[in-house]
Amino acid sequence: MENVLNKEIKEIIDACPEVGRILDEYGIGCVPCSVGSCLLKDVVGIHNLDPEQEATLMYRIEKAIYPGRNVPKPVVDKTKKSAPKKISYSPPVKKLVEEHVLIKRLLALIPTIVEYIEGSIKVDKDLILKCVDFIRTYADKYHHMKEEDILFKYVDEKAEVIQVMYKDHDTGRAHIRQVVEGAEKGNKAQIKEHLFGYRDLLTQHIKKEDEILYPWIDRQLSTTQVGEIFRKCNEADASVGDELPRKYERFIVELEEKFLQEVAK
């Protein structure tokens, strides 16, 4: 089992898809992950299962990989998912979770926006560029930069989970470059492909952060570090001014009014 623990999860699932199904039962969604380079031991460790659940999970994985092996069964079998625990975040992390909410409101509008773009004769470049501005300024500069420049610096940045987050941020930026190119050229298919690509990516990314990464980081932080991160994030926010988040919140409200009416028509 030791050497399996140190293998990359994608490699394990490729060789034995049953492992992916077992992990999924425990709410550990490694199968759709784009990278899959986390080690099995980290994947299990990071989800903070209770010890019995973890023992059962490891037992089932070992059984799936080595069906012929005589693996001692753990005493308590808790195959079922436990009731979802309410996550309590430290104040600076809670603020980042709240910022995700505004980003998710834009993601929710993307299908309607794409439909509107497809249905109009000329591509509404102004609208696309405004959405791009929200993504680049609010989601990326205002939000992702606090993650990259402050929060992630407090944990082992070389950890696979953090690397996956960096990669997601970069992939998101690449999608947005493509959206801009599509808007410049009036290429509806390109806009559609990459807005949807961004939406799928960020939906998963935010879920991973809210449910896995942030609680994992919070568990490692000392009280002093929480205070420091809180102060640094406040300073970062102050450097862009109070008006910036308000402006983008107004933008989302207007967008919702426009497109929810569009849907109602």
Added chain:
Amino acid sequence: MSGCPGSKTIDFSEKTNQEGSETGKRPSQLRQWPIQMHLVSPQAPYFQGKDVLLAADCSAFALGDFHKDYLKGKSIGIACPKLDSDQEVYIEKIKSLIDNAKINTLTVMIMQVPCCFGLAQIAKEGAEKASRKIPVKQVVVGLEGNILSEEWI
């Protein structure tokens, strides 16, 4: 059973589940004097930029590892929300600790008895009155010295 749970007589001298070690010397983690909330001054150098513990008087006696796990690395103020007078002063001092001493965090440690939650209330009011914002944590200690909860508020 009736009466105030804060002063109800309970005897747990028969407690047997005693884990832990009695060997070795544990040094005090206290780095300041005074400590009582009426006596401390927010201008004291030991508060500037620090993580501060606002502890209910009883908590340090209940908690076996108080020094090692909670006092270490922090400055402290102690108070009793049930018996102390002039508690508005406490609110003002907490406000001043946050705004003037620019403390990094505030941890309020209380006992599980209902009257002790008054101290958490004082901490919250002081923090709300302050113009600077800092993370505030609440730790609730059981009568037998166990940690019942520890959360950011």
